[in-house]
Every structure is written in structure tokens, then in C-alpha cells.
Amino acid sequence: MLPESLILSALIFVIGTMGVIVRRNVIIMFLCIELQLNAVNLTFVSLSRYLGIDGQVFVFFVMTVAAAEAAVGLAIIISIFRHYGSVDVDNFRMLKW
Amino acid sequence: MSNINLIQETGIGEGWEPLLPGLIILLPLLGFFINGVLALWEAKKSAAIIREGNEDTTAGLNSSKAHSWPGWIGPGVIGVAFVLTLINFVRMLEGEASEPIIREYWTWMATGSLEIAAAIQIDQLAIIMVLIITGIGFLIHIFSVGYMHGDPGYPRYFAYLNLFIFFMLILVMGSNYPVMFVGWEGVGLCSYLLIGYWFDQEEKASAGKKAFIVNRIGDFGFLLAVFLLFTNLGTFDYGSIFARGEEVFEYGGPLVTTITLFFLLAAVGKSAQIPLYIWLPDAMAGPTPVSALIHAATMVTAGVYLVARSSLLFAMAPVSSAIVAGIGVFTAFFAATIALKQYDIKKVLAYSTVSQLGYMFLGVGVGAYTAGFFHLITHAFFKALLFLGAGAVIHSMHYALHQTHKDWDAQDIRNMGGLRKCMPITWITMWIATLAISGIWPFAGFFSKDEIIWMTGSIAGADNAPYPGLYTVYWVMALVTAMLTVIYMTRLMIMAFHGMNRTGSKEFGHLHEAPKHMWIPLVVLAVFSVIGGWINVSKDIQQSFLGGFGNIPMAGWLHHWLEPVTESAHHIQEIHWGAISHSAPLGGGEVAWGALSTTAALIVLIVTVWMVRSDKISVATEDSDPRGLSKVIYNKWYVDEFYGHIFIRTLQRLSKFAWRIVDIKIIDRSVGIVAGGMRALGWLASLTQSGQVNTYAFIFTVGILLIFGIVIF
Amino acid sequence: MVEILFYVFAAIVLGGALGVVMGRNPITSLMFMVTSLAGISGIFVLLGAHFLAAIQIMVYAGAIMVLFLFVIMLLNLGHDYQRAVRGWGIVVLGFAVTGSLGGLLAKQLKVGSQEFYNNPEAGMVIDADLLEHGAVGVIAHPLFTDYVVAFELTGILLFVTIVGAIALAKKRV
Numbered sequence: 001m002l003p004e005s006l007i008l009s010a011l012i013f014v015i016g017t018m019g020v021i022v023r024r025n026v027i028i029m030f031l032c033i034e035l036q037l038n039a040v041n042l043t044f045v046s047l048s049r050y051l052g053i054d055g056q057v058f059v060f061f062v063m064t065v066a067a068a069e070a071a072v073g074l075a076i077i078i079s080i081f082r083h084y085g086s087v088d089v090d091n092f093r094m095l096k097w
Numbered sequence: 098m099s100n101i102n103l104i105q106e107t108g109i110g111e112g113w114e115p116l117l118p119g120l121i122i123l124l125p126l127l128g129f130f131i132n133g134v135l136a137l138w139e140a141k142k143s144a145a146i147i148r149e150g151n152e153d154t155t156a157g158l159n160s161s162k163a164h165s166w167p168g169w170i171g172p173g174v175i176g177v178a179f180v181l182t183l184i185n186f187v188r189m190l191e192g193e194a195s196e197p198i199i200r201e202y203w204t205w206m207a208t209g210s211l212e213i214a215a216a217i218q219i220d221q222l223a224i225i226m227v228l229i230i231t232g233i234g235f236l237i238h239i240f241s242v243g244y245m246h247g248d249p250g251y252p253r254y255f256a257y258l259n260l261f262i263f264f265m266l267i268l269v270m271g272s273n274y275p276v277m278f279v280g281w282e283g284v285g286l287c288s289y290l291l292i293g294y295w296f297d298q299e300e301k302a303s304a305g306k307k308a309f310i311v312n313r314i315g316d317f318g319f320l321l322a323v324f325l326l327f328t329n330l331g332t333f334d335y336g337s338i339f340a341r342g343e344e345v346f347e348y349g350g351p352l353v354t355t356i357t358l359f360f361l362l363a364a365v366g367k368s369a370q371i372p373l374y375i376w377l378p379d380a381m382a383g384p385t386p387v388s389a390l391i392h393a394a395t396m397v398t399a400g401v402y403l404v405a406r407s408s409l410l411f412a413m414a415p416v417s418s419a420i421v422a423g424i425g426v427f428t429a430f431f432a433a434t435i436a437l438k439q440y441d442i443k444k445v446l447a448y449s450t451v452s453q454l455g456y457m458f459l460g461v462g463v464g465a466y467t468a469g470f471f472h473l474i475t476h477a478f479f480k481a482l483l484f485l486g487a488g489a490v491i492h493s494m495h496y497a498l499h500q501t502h503k504d505w506d507a508q509d510i511r512n513m514g515g516l517r518k519c520m521p522i523t524w525i526t527m528w529i530a531t532l533a534i535s536g537i538w539p540f541a542g543f544f545s546k547d548e549i550i551w552m553t554g555s556i557a558g559a560d561n562a563p564y565p566g567l568y569t570v571y572w573v574m575a576l577v578t579a580m581l582t583v584i585y586m587t588r589l590m591i592m593a594f595h596g597m598n599r600t601g602s603k604e605f606g607h608l609h610e611a612p613k614h615m616w617i618p619l620v621v622l623a624v625f626s627v628i629g630g631w632i633n634v635s636k637d638i639q640q641s642f643l644g645g646f647g648n649i650p651m652a653g654w655l656h657h658w659l660e661p662v663t664e665s666a667h668h669i670q671e672i673h674w675g676a677i678s679h680s681a682p683l684g685g686g687e688v689a690w691g692a693l694s695t696t697a698a699l700i701v702l703i704v705t706v707w708m709v710r711s712d713k714i715s716v717a718t719e720d721s722d723p724r725g726l727s728k729v730i731y732n733k734w735y736v737d738e739f740y741g742h743i744f745i746r747t748l749q750r751l752s753k754f755a756w757r758i759v760d761i762k763i764i765d766r767s768v769g770i771v772a773g774g775m776r777a778l779g780w781l782a783s784l785t786q787s788g789q790v791n792t793y794a795f796i797f798t799v800g801i802l803l804i805f806g807i808v809i810f
Numbered sequence: 811m812v813e814i815l816f817y818v819f820a821a822i823v824l825g826g827a828l829g830v831v832m833g834r835n836p837i838t839s840l841m842f843m844v845t846s847l848a849g850i851s852g853i854f855v856l857l858g859a860h861f862l863a864a865i866q867i868m869v870y871a872g873a874i875m876v877l878f879l880f881v882i883m884l885l886n887l888g889h890d891y892q893r894a895v896r897g898w899g900i901v902v903l904g905f906a907v908t909g910s911l912g913g914l915l916a917k918q919l920k921v922g923s924q925e926f927y928n929n930p931e932a933g934m935v936i937d938a939d940l941l942e943h944g945a946v947g948v949i950a951h952p953l954f955t956d957y958v959v960a961f962e963l964t965g966i967l968l969f970v971t972i973v974g975a976i977a978l979a980k981k982r983v
Contacts, residue, residue, distance in 0.1 A: 003919060005853060008820050010915040012827050012846075014908045019831035020794045021904040027836045027882060029790070031843050034874070035827055038850050045859045049936055056859050057952050063869055064964045068971035070874045074881045075978035081885050082981075089790050791900065798907050805914050 013039035113192025125263040128174035132256035171255030172238035179231035218272030226269040236618035261287035301382035315366015322359035357417035368400025385488030412666035425458025433581035465552035475541035482622035486527035489611035497607035515598035541630030558678025822849035860945035
């Protein structure tokens with residue numbers, strides 16, 4: 001079952017990456033990032049069966065960070081939305097300057 | 098390198114133990130740092146005073162620490178250095194070592210086969226130079242305490258002066274040419290800084306620039322010569338160069354001639370000889386003690402030192418030596434003629450310096466390295482004395498004119514006259530110096546100048562003299578120049594100190610003798626201007642009535658002392674030139690010519706006194722313009738104008754061409770093309786910086802992919 | 811039985827993931843995301859991470875996703891976008907890049923680890939621990955011994971997050 005779950009996590013990760021690259025809606029991009037995180041979590045849990053319980057502890061931390069990231073990220077999205085009236089990623093061009 | 102180690106390990110030549118030789122160099126540097134910090138502090142304060150609207154920057158500064166400390170620190174460090182040098186000198190006298198002492202401190206640079214050590218060398222030549230530099234330097238520092246008193250840049254002045262001594266010591270104490278070059282450039286820098294010391298006056302600042310730029314021409318010659326030496330010998334050390342020079346170079350060969358000619362270019366620049374002498378008269382824009390120290394006693398003699406140091410190379414290149422002598426004697430004559438018609442007291446002395454330096458060049462050029470160096474020593478005494486005396490006069494004149502708000506030139510001898518009543522010490526000491534420079538027995542100048550002239554005549558009559566006719570001409574010119582020297586110096590003295598005073602009756606009351614720390618150096622230097630010549634009285638003269646029938650104890654001492662440095666050069670000369678003659682080209686021995694020249698000088702002196710006194714001298718503002726030949730001489734033979742026309746005008750045209758055609762049309766355009774290309778490339782690169790998160794994520798992923806690929810495959 | 815369940819969950823997860831990426835509306839994507847997370851939680855159970863499976867549902871699918879939902883509703887995002895993707899060029903490029911990334915991952919999984927996967931004793935350690943300490947105890951023990959510093963730091967992180975989120979999201983005064 002282990003190889004299968006690893007392949008599954010690779011697939012989820014790839015799908016998430018694809019979403020980050022092609023989508024324009026920031027919230028959907030955000031969700032895709034969460035997908036990537038979950039893919040990694042799945043890998044951790046699968047391998048923890050072979051390498052010890054530490055993998056599961058890491059998943060715990062990843063979830064905490066994901067929650068924090070979601071909170072801050074959504075706050076940023078809100079303030080950007082206030083500014084531009086849209087969540088289209090094309091508005092986030094200030095990275096260039 | 099191995100050479101040095103050998104000496105240190107086996108102890109050969111360590112007949113004496115030097116006492117802290119590095120400290121002699123370091124002390125002036127220490128003085129520079131302390132005074133420099135004080136100067137910066139002072140600058141801040143005077144700036145603040147100016148900001149507050151107070152025009153007079155000296156107000157409230159005279160009493161401050163920054164204004165009293167440099168007067169102790171500046172002379173103090175030099176004094177200690179002088180004492181150290183004296184101790185070393187005494188030890189050296191007792192030790193009677195013939196090999197130089199070399200102290201290697203660290204490796205300055207090492208690349209490939211090139212290895213330069215930061216090393217100093219103390220030998221007979223260097224120690225005498227160090228004695229002169231620290232000794233006369235000390236006296237001039239003391240003089241400066243009085244002369245520069247009240248100047249707003251007081252600490253800055255002493256900082257520069259200390260720095261100059263530091264670099265000058267490096268110049269003479271370095272044990273290889275690159276170290277010498279550091280000092281060579283350093284003294285040039287200090288000379289520039291001190292000439293332009295009063296940088297708020299434009300012509301003084303540009304005089305500094307002129308000195309600096311003219312010196313650059315010489316420096317390039319120095320570098321080329323040293324490079325040539327390195328490519329042929331693979332080393333920069335004096336020891337190895339002079340040890341192997343005789344094998345590597347062919348006598349009179351083109352290579353050694355080229356090297357020595359490049360060295361000559363360097364010496365000509367630094368020592369103000371034709372054609373690069375033009376900077377020295379302008380250098381008188383600096384404070385007078387600076388003129389005494391840098392532009393009379395020490396820095397300008399660096400060229401003579403260079404030739405004396407490289408005596409072996411010059412001895413192997415008879416053509417270069419003849420050119421050295423020719424440049425020397427011609428400069429001596431030429432500058433002496435200009436000095437005849439100058440009215441600025443410092444200009445007269447400046448041209449006199451150029452002329453005397455010419456004598457030194459003549460000396461080292463005819464192979465009489467000791468004689469040239471001997472004249473360097475005596476000249477340092479009496480010319481420093483003359484300049485300091487002139488400084489005292491200017492100081493006094495300036496004060497008097499300032500008191501009555503008269504805007505006359507304080508340096509014009511037409512405005513002086515009769516000063517002997519107000520300044521008796523200055524008057525007497527300057528007369529001693531005048532007699533010394535005129536070559537009148539028994540003052541110092543007689544012995545040194547006479548020896549140079551005599552050696553020139555003897556070389557002309559040597560068995561295999563390379564150019565006997567040429568050397569005879571040199572000899573005649575040297576004799577004539579000696580008489581010119583008497584004329585212009587006597588004229589200066591009579592016009593400044595004798596006759597009626599022309600400054601004005603109100604001003605006359607304000608003229609005063611220099612303060613104590615200004616006249617004490619004058620007296621010390623006057624003593625040496627008398628006895629300084631007795632260290633190298635030649636055998637013949639010593640035995641005759643001119644030498645007190647053998648009563649001068651130190652006859653030929655300097656000659657003997659410098660033998661370790663000059664003997665190989667003399668040896669080469671003897672082989673190729675044969676025995677030198679014992680009579681002058683017109684017959685007669687050394688004693689006869691000595692007696693004749695001093696008598697002639699005395700006669701010329703008396704005639705000049707009579708002529709100048711019978712002349713009616715009008716003050717500078719009422720004087721008519723000179724006419725005829727004296728106009729040409731007054732305008733210094735129009736050399737500056739000639740240079741201006743030939744070099745500067747041509748250079749300007751060339752620059753214009755370079756600007757309009759080369760720079761704008763060719764370089765700017767190609768630069769424009771390159772810039773455009775870069776801009777296009779940048780535009781391409783900026784496409785990746787879209788600012789869009791998706792693109793960045795994409796590139797990020799590509800990056801991960803690449804790293805991943807590299808790790809896997 | 812376990813195998814069958816795994817494939818069922820895997821299908822749910824993959825379907826959800828694709829739905830997230832392809833959904834035209836943020837709400838649709840969010841619902842697919844919740845589905846996908848639930849599937850992953852099921853796989854966690856199959857892999858013996860019972861505690862993680864529980865908090866996956868509670869924290870992830872519950873709290874975080876609800877946070878997203880709130881934001882979407884707060885911003886009233888319905889139909890304010892014109893095109894879902896940036897352009898077909900980047901879609902092609904994205905396929906190329908992600909495809910090769912997936913290929914590389916698959917290749918790595920296949921090459922490296924046959925021996926490793928076939929280690930029969932590996933899973934048994936955790937199963938034994940589970941029986942002994944229970945689902946919570948098995949993760950709580952390392953968390954409060956070896957990782958206690960990191961755990962405390964997590965608290966600070968969350969605190970900072972709260973402050974940051976409030977500072978960012980509040981209206982300009």
C-alpha cells in the first residue's frame with residue numbers, strides 16, 4: 001500500500017502545482033497550495049510507517065503552519081480586495097517594484 | 098633575498114649594531130598622525146567659527162591646544178629622530194663597517210619571481226642623507242614655530258612637514274628601488290601639499306599643481322628605468338643590482354645607457370634641471386621654511402642622491418654621464434643668468450638653488466660622486482640658511498607692511514634696503530651664507546664647488562677621457578657660473594640689507610629682528626656654513642696654505658667615508674678613462690686654481706658691491722620696466738612662454754582633437770552602441786520579471802525541476 | 811478490504827483535487843477541496859495515523875476551510891472574473907513542467923525503494939505502539955518530549971499569526 005500512497009501524493013502535488021501556475025483567482029491558488037501541503041502530509045504519514053512516529057509529529061506541525069498561513073494569507077487577500085475590488089492575481093503586480 | 102639572509106646569518110658587515118633604525122622613520126609618521134588629528138579638529142572648529150559669521154578664523158584659536166601642541170610635537174619628533182641618527186652615526190664611525198646594514202621588516206609584495214621586501218638599508222650614503230634631513234629638518238621645524246605662528250592652518254602645516262620628513266627618510270633609507278619610489282612619490286605629494294599650503298590663493302594652488310605635474314614626467318622615467326632593471330636582473334635590491342650589474346651590462350652598451358637616461362629623466366624632474374626646472378621657481382609660493390627644507394636642502398637633492406646611489410650604472414654609461422654633466426652645467430649657467438635680474442628675494446634664491454643643483458649634477462656627471470654629494474651637503478647648510486634668512490626678512494617686512502596697511506610686495510628686494518640696522522643677526526648669518534655659496538675661502542662652498550670644478554677639469558685631461566673637448570667646455574662654464582653666483586648673491590645682499598631703506602619711514606620703525614626660535618637656527622646653520630666644508634678638503638689643498646698647511650684634520654674624510662658606495666664606480670672609471678690629469682686644461686694645479694678662484698670671487702664681489710651701490714634703486718611700484726637683454730632675463734628667457742606655446746598649446750590642440758573626433762565621434766558612439774545593446778539585453782531579462790505570481794511560481798517550479806534533475810541524474 | 815478502501819479513498823482524493831483546480835467558482839473549488847481532505851483523512855486511517863485523521867477533519871476540513879468559506883462570502887465573490895486561467899500558453903507550459911515533475915517523482919519512487927518497501931517489520935512498530943498507547947498517546951509522547959520546544963514555538967507562531975491577521979485585515983483607521 002505504501003508505493004501506492006506515495007504515488008497518490010505525487011499526483012496530488014502535481015495537480016496542486018498545476019493549479020498554482022495556471023489559475024488567476026487568488027483564493028483558488030491558495031487552495032491549490034493547501035493541496036500541495038496535503039500531498040506532503042500524505043507522504044510524511046506513509047513513510048512514518050517505515051521510519052518511525054516522527055513523520056506524524058511533522059504532519060502535526062505542518063497543519064499548524066497551514067492554519068497560520070491560511071489566516072495571514074486570507075487577511076492579505078481581504079486587504080488587497082479592499083484596495084482593488086478584485087482578487088484577480090493580475091492585481092498583485094507590486095512584486096515587480 | 099638570499100643575499101640579505103646570508104649577511105644577517107653570518108654577521109659579515111655587522112661591524113656595528115644600529116639602534117632602532119626603523120624608529121627614525123616612524124617618529125615623523127607619528128608626528129604626522131598627531132598633528133593631522135589636531136588639524137582635523139582645528140578645521141572643524143574654524144569652520145564653526147566661520148559659520149557663526151566671524152570672518153577672522155584665527156580669533157580664539159591661537160590659545161587653543163590645537164594651536165600650541167604642534168609647535169612642540171612637530172619639531173619634537175624630528176629632534177628625537179635626529180638624536181637617534183646621531184647615535185647610529187657615531188656607532189657607524191666606530192664600527193667601520195663597509196657592508197650596508199639591511200633591516201627587512203616584511204614582504205611588501207610577492208608575485209611569481211617578483212618579490213619586494215619592505216626593507217631599509219643604512220650605509221654611508223644613507224646615513225649622511227638622514228643626518229641632513231633630520232638635522233636641518235629639525236632646525237627648520239623650530240624656525241617654523243616662529244614663522245608660522247598665528248597661521249590658521251598651523252597644525253596642518255606641521256602635519257605635512259612631518260609627513261614630508263617621513264617620506265624623505267623612506268626615499269633615502271629604502272633598500273631597493275620600489276621602496277625608494279614610495280618615498281619619491283611621497284615627497285612629491287608633500288611638496289604639492291606644501292606649495293599649495295595657502296590653497297585659497299589661486300596662483301599658489303596652481304603652482305602646487307605645476308610642481309606635481311612636472312614631477313610626474315620624471316616619475317615615469319623612474320618607473321621605466323626600474324622596470325628595465327627588473328627585466329634584465331630580476332631584482333630590485335640595490336645590493337644584488339650593483340653586485341651583478343657589471344657582469345650583466347656591457348660598458349657603454351645601449352641597455353645601461355637607456356636605463357641611466359631614464360633615471361636621469363627622473364632626477365631632472367625631481368631636482369629641477371633643464372628642461373624640467375620650471376616648477377621650482379613657482380614652488381616658492383609655499384611658506385618660506387618649506388622652500389628651505391623641501392625646495393633647497395632635501396627633496397630637490399633626491400635626484401643627486403639617485404645618481405649617486407646608482408653610481409655604478411652611471412659609471413658604466415659614459416654617454417649618460419656626459420649628458421648628466423652637460424645638463425648640470427648648462428642648468429647652472431642658465432639659472433644663474435636668470436637670477437641676475439630677479440627682484441623677488443625668494444625667486445633669486447630659487448634660481449640660485451637650480452644653479453647649485455646644476456653643480457651637483459656636474460659633479461656626479463663627471464664621475465666625482467663624492468664631490469657632487471659633498472656639494473649637496475654644504476649646499477644644504479648655506480641654502481637652508483639663505484632661505485631661512487629670507488624668511489626672517491619676509492616675516493619682518495610683512496609685519497611692518499601689515500602694521501601700516503601698505504599693499505607693497507613684502508618679498509621684493511627693491512622695497513627693502515638698509516635692513517642690517519634692524520636685523521643684525523639675519524644680516525650677518527646671511528652674509529656668511531653668501532660668502533659660502535660664492536665659494537670664498539674658507540667657507541663651506543669653496544671646498545665643495547672648487548672640487549667639482551677641479552674634477553671637471555681633471556677629467557677633461559684624463560688619459561682616455563671620453564669627450565675631452567666637451568669636458569673642457571663644461572669646466573669653463575662652471576667657472577663662469579661661479580662668478581655669476583657671486584654677482585647675483587652680492588646684488589641680493591646689497592639691495593636688501595645695505596644702503597638707504599626704501600620701505601618707508603613709518604614702516605621702518607616696525608621692522609624688527611626675528612624672534613629667538615627663528616634666529617637660533619640661523620646661527621647654527623651659519624656655523625655649519627663655515628666649517629661644513631672642512632670634512633672633505635682634498636689632499637693637495639690641505640697641505641697648502643689654503644688648508645692651513647695640514648691643520649684641517651678631516652681632509653678627504655667624506656671621500657674615504659663614501660668609498661664603500663662609490664668604489665666600484667670609480668674602479669670602472671679608472672679602467673676605462675685612465676688616470677685623471679693633475680692639472681687643469683689651461684695648466685696649473687688644484688691649489689693654484691683654488692687660490693685664483695677665491696681671489697676672482699672676491700674681486701667680483703667687491704666690484705658688484707660698488708656697482709650695485711652706485712645704482713639708483715627705485716621701489717617696485719615706481720621702477721621702470723627692464724629693456725633689452727635684461728628684459729629677456731627678467732622674463733626668465735621666456736622659457737615658460739616657450740613651453741606654453743610648444744607643449745601646452747599642442748597638447749590643447751591634441752586634446753581638442755581627442756575630444757571632438759576621438760571622444761565624441763568614436764568612443765561615445767561605440768559606448769552608446771554597447772549601452773544600447775546592454776539595454777536591449779536588460780529588456781529581454783526584464784520580461785521574466787512580469788510581477789505576476791503565476792509566472793514566478795512557474796519559474797520556481799522549473800528551478801525545482803532543475804535541482805531535482807541534477808540530484809537524480 | 812483495506813486495498814479496496816484505499817483505492818476508493820484515492821479516487822475521492824484525486825477527483826477532489828482535480829475539482830479544486832478546474833472549478834470555475836471558488837465555492838465549487840472549496841467544496842471539492844473539503845471532499846479531497848476527507849479522502850486524505852481516510853487514507854490516514856488506513857495508514858494507522860488515527861489522531862491525524864481526526865484533526866485533519868476537524869482542523870483542516872472544518873476550521874481552515876470554513877475560514878476560506880467565510881472570506882469568500884465576506885468578499886461576495888461570485889462572478890467577478892472573466893477567465894479562469896491565465897492563457898493557454900501557460901497551461902501548456904504548466905503541463906510540461908508539472909508532467910516532468912510527476913515523471914521524475916514516479917521514477918524516484920520506483921527506482922529507489924523496492925527493498926525498503928518490502929520490509930515487513932516496519933509497519934508493525936507503529937501498530938504495536940497504537941495498541942499500547944492509543945491513537946493520541948502514540949503521537950503525544952514524542953510531541954511532549956523530543957519536540958517540546960518546537961511545540962511551544964508553534965504556540966508563539968499562532969499568536970503572531972493572530973496579531974498579523976488582525977493587523978492586516980482591519981479597516982484603515
